[in-house]
Amino acid sequence: MAAVNGGSESQPAKHQEVGHKSLLQSDALYQYILETSVYPREPESMKELREVTAKHPWNLMTTSADEGQFLSLLLKLINAKNTMEIGVYTGYSLLSTALALPDDGKILALDINRENYEIGLPIIEKAGVAYKIDFREGPALPLLDQMINDENFHGSFDFIFVDADKDNYLNYHKRLIDLVKIGGVIGYDNTLWNGSLVAPPDAPLRKYVRYYRDFVLELNKALAMDPRIEICQLPVGDGITLCRRVY
Numbered sequence: 001m002a003a004v005n006g007g008s009e010s011q012p013a014k015h016q017e018v019g020h021k022s023l024l025q026s027d028a029l030y031q032y033i034l035e036t037s038v039y040p041r042e043p044e045s046m047k048e049l050r051e052v053t054a055k056h057p058w059n060l061m062t063t064s065a066d067e068g069q070f071l072s073l074l075l076k077l078i079n080a081k082n083t084m085e086i087g088v089y090t091g092y093s094l095l096s097t098a099l100a101l102p103d104d105g106k107i108l109a110l111d112i113n114r115e116n117y118e119i120g121l122p123i124i125e126k127a128g129v130a131y132k133i134d135f136r137e138g139p140a141l142p143l144l145d146q147m148i149n150d151e152n153f154h155g156s157f158d159f160i161f162v163d164a165d166k167d168n169y170l171n172y173h174k175r176l177i178d179l180v181k182i183g184g185v186i187g188y189d190n191t192l193w194n195g196s197l198v199a200p201p202d203a204p205l206r207k208y209v210r211y212y213r214d215f216v217l218e219l220n221k222a223l224a225m226d227p228r229i230e231i232c233q234l235p236v237g238d239g240i241t242l243c244r245r246v247y
């Protein structure tokens with residue numbers, strides 16, 4: 001991918017603008033974060049799940065360890081108790097959430113694939129937090145529609161983490177905005193989509209990256225214009241946009 005920070009003599013690079021405080025400049029710096037602040041604090045069960053997942057052919061899908069740590073801290077900061085996760089895979093972000101929630105915390109976990117969840121399940125059980133999880137196998141959208149039709153679910157979630165089919169993110173948002181409570185948070189994952197959002201049109205992108213790119217671009221625009229939420233797009237992992245419901 002072409003570098004996006006470079007300027008020219010006539011036009012200063014964005015990086016040099018006043019107030020630009022991006023610090024992450026290299027893989028080595030990222031590795032430094034992992035080794036200094038993340039891995040030493042990673043719970044044993046999450047380390048085990050990360051290592052098991054690394055052997056799986058689709059391991060690219062897993063949430064990164066630094067993002068797992070971020071989610072854990074965020075959930076504690078907002079005192080989340082009732083949460084939802086769309087897109088479980090082997091359960092790294094799910095385990096992070098389950099460990100962060102209080103004893104009476106709950107996670108509604110949705111994924112079309114139970115098989116991958118079952119790779120992580122023994123580790124989640126061993127960690128003693130499986131009882132907090134209500135896993136439902138199947139596409140998320142129809143289940144969200146069922147919840148939308150039941151007033152009891154409206155405004156009932158403190159936190160919702162969305163990490164599944166990017167082409168449905170806007171459809172999810174239309175429903176989740178009613179399901180999250182006012183003051184609650186929705187986190188949309190992968191909103192920087194491999195950096196492909198700013199790649200030139202002829203950049204050699206993997207097929208799936210190219211396919212989903214336009215959906216992510218559309219989502220980012222829509223979130224930025226949505227007055228019902230306050231947002232913050234963070235360059236953690238593949239980018240996560242936090243949306244706090246205002247009304």
Ligand SMILES: C[S@@+](CC[C@H](N)C(=O)[O-])C[C@H]1O[C@@H](n2cnc3c(N)ncnc32)[C@H](O)[C@@H]1O
Nearest residue numbers: 061062063087088089093111112139140164165
């Ligand atoms: C990026 S992975 C999730 C990673 C996970 N959060 C973690 O920490 O490892 C995306 C997941 O979304 C699931 N998925 C894809 N389409 C879905 C849909 N329509 N409804 C629910 N889950 C879906 C996939 O089966 C896959 O497990």
